[in-house]
Amino acid sequence: MSGTAIDFEGVRLTSPDKVLYPEQGVTKLALAEYYRAVAPAMLPHVADRPITLVRCPAGQEKTCFYQRHAGSGVSDSLGQVVVPGFEEPYLYLRDAAGLFALVQMGVLEIHPWGARRDRPDRPDRVVFDFDPGEGVTFADVVAAALDMRARLGRLGLVGVCKTSGGKGLHLVVPIERRHDYPEVKAFAKAVSEQAAREMPERYLTRISKAERVGRILIDYLRNDPTSTAIAPYSTRARPKATVSTPLDWSEVTPGLDPACFTIETVPIRLQGLGDPWASVGDIRQRLPR
Template identity: 50%
Template sequence: MVARETTTATSRPQRRRVTLTHPDRLYWPEEGITKEGLADYHAAVWPRIAPFIVGRPLALLRCPTGITGPAFFQKHAWKGMSRHIVPVHDPRDKQGAPLIAIEDLDGLIGLVQSAALEIHPWGATAADWDHPDMITMDLDPGEGVDWAAVIEAAQEVRRRLEDAGLAAFVKTSGGKGLHVVAPLKPRAGWAAVRRFARAVAEGMAADSPDRYVSTIAKAKRRGRILIDWLRNQRGATAVAAYSPRARPGAAVSMPLAWEELGPEIGPAHFTVANAPTRLAATGDPWQDFRSAEVPLRA
């Protein structure tokens, strides 16, 4: 059984030990980022990303020839995968194919070797599959929505989470929007967490129907922000903090301090190229993430 990760931002950096084949393969051609470059990025951010990906079932977006070629999601173990990638068995699906997890930096570099450009973990660990330890609210702007409106939506989600007694943290998605994440003590089950997240989203949509929607239907999303609560159910995933995105620009999903939210930092502002510099120059805005976890109240 994979244990819950306790790595902190002050952990001693680990050295890469996994050998890469074809290290010069371009994963982001326009940016000149190679497989070796992605491995270097992950080694640099390892102490920060580890708590969000180690010991969790993972879904990967794999792009064997980089972002300009074929891409596919992988959530099950596969023949020939790195020995540093760990098969884990869902206790509810004992006869099914094993899912995948990692335990250390070697596992993460094994994902790089497997052309995993995006990492999407469950909101629960493989030590406790049925009790999530975070809530993720994904704010996805429709066509015609400006960035200032997305920031306002994040602040509204923050207020609602805090009114419910939860702490709220924010990060860029690396795409178009923001994620607001609340750490939980893993006591409530998936059904309770799902109901809570849905109530937050539907409450915002009911109070401001001209600004927000809580349904996926694209026809209703033009000029509005989708408050996507569906990440909060068993088997669902959301892109990890510090994970790159397999899109032009090589943006990463970057944790922010609330006071950093503003027009100067857009949704794709931080990239594989500039994120390590930011992390070396600033403190960790999510350093209190785990210490802020509380049980979800009924």
């Protein structure tokens, strides 16, 4: 079957039994089936946005590379958008067929912009990425996310939380499209640096591995077109076939285990619990002056 192409929801999928995650035995076809299952919950957060991709054509354990621009030979299931300031067009997803086209390309990570293609200079979300250093437990990361939720709450802002698919958490603040990228990044930087000043033993904002032992990096640099965060429900190019998974705040507790959210478990979770971020699009708020 490895040399046989199949039609998957209208998208040509070659070598459907190629193993992309050796440890779990996850094949290209299984990955396409995963995205079919999560597409209704995922697409509101990735469709019509320029995307950066991590492609691993030979699978998770082999060489992977970033792709920011469309290039040649792109599937008709994907769109292309010209973004001012960039010479080459970016790819974007229209629908679930685009997700399956990315599987065909060997994409294991999808990183959408924080802005939509019709107004690529106006983000509609702020991202705080909590990245633990050596010696930091996941319970510490949970405490950091809850602390940031409280800080943002004092500013009148509501945020949502998801696993990163790795060792961290992402706190995402939906906003109206009234601020440009520099404004959004400056806000994220100011809030992050205030937390680091008040609790220097716990947080830092400088990307320095030597300084991160025992502390959590609050990475505000994700609020930039060329430094995006992993999409909700995207897989990661890492062992275990983990997935960046939206959470309800009631789940963000010291006992939370991010390794539980995988290609196999997340579709079952969606069927049983629904999508914790289903109402994110209804949140209307703007950054404080």
